[in-house]
Amino acid sequence: MRSGLAVAVAALVAVASAQNTCDLVASQTSIESYKRFEIQYTSEQTEYWSTSCGDLKPSCILMPTTAQEVAAIVSILGTNNESFAIKSGGHNPNNYFASIDGGPLISTKKLDQVILDPVAQTVRVGPGNRWDDVSAALDGSGYTAVGGRIGNVGVGGYMLGGGLSFMSTEYGWAANSVLEFELVLANASIVHVTESKYPDLFMALKGGGNNFGIVTSYLLQAYPQGDVWGGNLIFDATPEVTTAILAAVRDFTENYDDEKAGIIVTAERTLATLLDIWVIFLYYNGPEPPADVFDKFFAISKFKLNTCKTQSMNSLLSGNNWAVLKGSVYTIGTETMPLPNEANGAEVMQKIFDHWVNVSDTVKLVPGVVASVAFQPLPKKLAQVAKDKGGDMIDVDADIDRIVLELDYSFWPNGSYTEIDQTMQDTYSGFKTIVEDYQDSGLLPKDVYLPLFQNDCFYPQDYFGRLKPEKLALARRVQAEVDPKGFWKTRTGGFKIPSS
Ligand SMILES: Cc1cc2nc3c(=O)[nH]c(=O)nc-3n(C[C@H](O)[C@H](O)[C@H](O)COP(=O)(O)OP(=O)(O)OC[C@H]3O[C@@H](n4cnc5c(N)ncnc54)[C@H](O)[C@@H]3O)c2cc1C
Structure with missing residues (x-):
């Protein structure tokens, strides 16, 4: 016979384990859940861009199929204090943003409708x-949605970070084309957030990240779409080519008035093989x-490869998937710079480029390291x-042209994370110093607003602190x-709104 104490302890253990979200979801709902060592769990964990996110081990992976099921999970999470994560495409490489060790992971993978x-x-x-x-579902329909430039990127996180698209000069940030967010709030209610019903929450979601709830669908403006033209041009990064490309991207940003065009200009260094x-x-x-x-890009005649052609949007976005190489740890970071004028362009752009080369050289012995700057x-x-379409949290003014610099360092051993972490911070901090020095010496415009672009931010970067004070205040108010209890703030990772 068990003693009274043993029975009491067993009861306590039972209560404690019943507080566990994975067990509660299993016992109270029919929501699909993958457990550790199951094939689907392992397969889902490979669906991160960075292997360091996939190496974290959630206690279970919950696979809701409806907003109601997401609400049921949130309701259960409300009964305990477990940390958890929300994942859509898993493309954000910052650890603990869409990944978790020990708590439940909510995958939105089965919230996959595309209804035109x-x-x-x-x-x-x-x-x-x-x-x-999305582009495959819309292929042949004559319509498009404003979205990612590389097909493999997820919809969920991309949208909440604003979303920079090839179509952004024509239609704004991707978030500017959201008409309604279906959102599960911390109190487990489902709300349909539109500009007219919830203007502040609607604004806050356009660049506010995962601070306000779990989005279970986006209603987007669809735009008429025929064939597009595009692809990649690849060059060896000789000094002459680099000078010409930096001049071309500066010129494109300043002078180019055709809103139907978009570019990403990326330099990449595979440091072990010195392939630049x-x-x-x-x-x-x-x-x-x-x-x-x-x-100006085609005039740089020495390209190694030109894949540009007329094709469907789906073919273009899928074709760009070659750039998503799996199997490495990834880090991402960013800085925003005002565009230098033509007279100062060569000096300023070269200084930025040289800084990146010099800092990335310091980690060339890290196994598998690849550095890129876009x-x-x-x-x-x-x-x-973006303003004409109702604005957003990023709220860039149309007073100056800017360039968003995006950095990646990828590498193989997770043990090198600390070294690369510092290198990443040194790279973007150096960009900021270069910009400030040129502002002081008059080569770049001073007193201009330079927000960070959330989708490209490294985890320590102060996304909210770099917004305009009125937008930060709005985020806090919403x-x-x-x-009010800080459900998302204290229990999920991501860029969090700093307290006042
Ligand atoms: C190869 C590559 C190309 C890229 N190209 C672009 C580009 O062209 N333009 C651009 O803007 N960005 C681009 N990015 C950056 C990308 O937008 C961000 O990494 C974005 O966070 C990825 O979205 P995701 O759904 O895959 O996010 P995840 O990694 O799944 O999630 C990112 C964050 O969003 C939160 N989140 C995800 N879904 C939801 C939801 N439904 N409700 C609430 N919170 C949620 C997560 O909790 C997490 O904090 C690119 C990234 C890569 C790796």
Whole structure:
């Protein structure tokens, strides 16, 4: 016979384990859940861009199929204090943002609808899609949604970070084309957030990350779409080519008025083999670009490869998936710079590039290390379209042209994370110092707003602190309204709103 104490202890243990979200979801709902060592669990854990996220081990992976099931999970989470994570495409490489060790992971993978309404010109998209799923579903429909430039990127996190698209100069950040967010709040209620019903929450979600709830679908404006033109140009990064490309991207950002064009200009160094290349991603919304649009890039005649052609949006986005190489630990970081004018362009752009080369050289012995830097135009025209479409948290003014610098370091051993972490911080901090020095010496415009682009931020970067004070205040106000107990703030990872 068991003693009274043993029975009491067993009862306590039972109560404690019943508080565990995975067990409660299993006992109280029919929501599918993958457990450790199951094939689906292992397979789901490979669906991260960075292997360091996939190496973290959630206690279970919950696979809701409806907003109601997400609400049921949130309701159960409300009965305990477990940390948890929400994952859509798993492309954010910051550990603990869409990944977790020990707590439950909510995967939105089965929230995967893509429903076009050609009459209303809208498309409802589940966060579990990747952008090539969306473009595949819309292929041949004559419509598109504003989304990722590389098909494999997930919809859920991309959208909540604002979303920079090839179509952004034409239609704004991807978030500017959201008409409604279906959202599960911390109190487990499901709300349909539109500009007219919840103006502040609607604004806060356009660049506010995972601070306000779990989005279970996005209703997006659909735009008429025919064939597009695009692909990649690849060059060896000789000094002459680098000078010409830096001049071309500066010129494109300042002078280029055709909102149907988009580019990403990326330099990449595979440090072990000393292979330095430039990869230019080109896009034009039409079967052929007008003659003058990309001339400066094509005038750099020594390209190794040119894959540009007329194709469907789905073919373009899927074709760009070659850039998603799995099997490495990834880190991402960013800084935003004002565009230098033509007279100062060569000096300023070269200084930025040289700083990146010099810092990345310091980690060349890290196994498998690849360094990349992308120059992403953020022209005045994009800022104006974003404002015209109702604005967002990023709230860039149309007073100056900017470039969003995006950095990646990828490498093989997780044991090198600390070294690369410091290198990443040194790289973007150095960019900031270069910009400030040129502002002081008059080569770059001073007193301009330079927010960080959340989707490219490294985990220590102060995304919210770099927003305009009124937007930070709005985020705090909305958080106090919809999450007074700090459910999302204290129990999930991601960029969190700093307390006042
Ligand atoms: C190869 C590559 C190309 C990229 N290209 C672009 C680009 O062209 N433009 C651009 O803007 N960005 C780009 N990014 C950055 C990308 O947008 C971000 O990494 C983004 O977070 C990825 O979205 P995801 O759904 O895959 O996010 P995940 O990694 O799944 O999640 C990221 C964050 O969002 C939260 N989240 C995810 N889904 C939800 C949801 N439904 N509700 C609430 N919170 C949620 C997570 O909790 C997490 O904090 C690229 C990244 C990579 C790796």
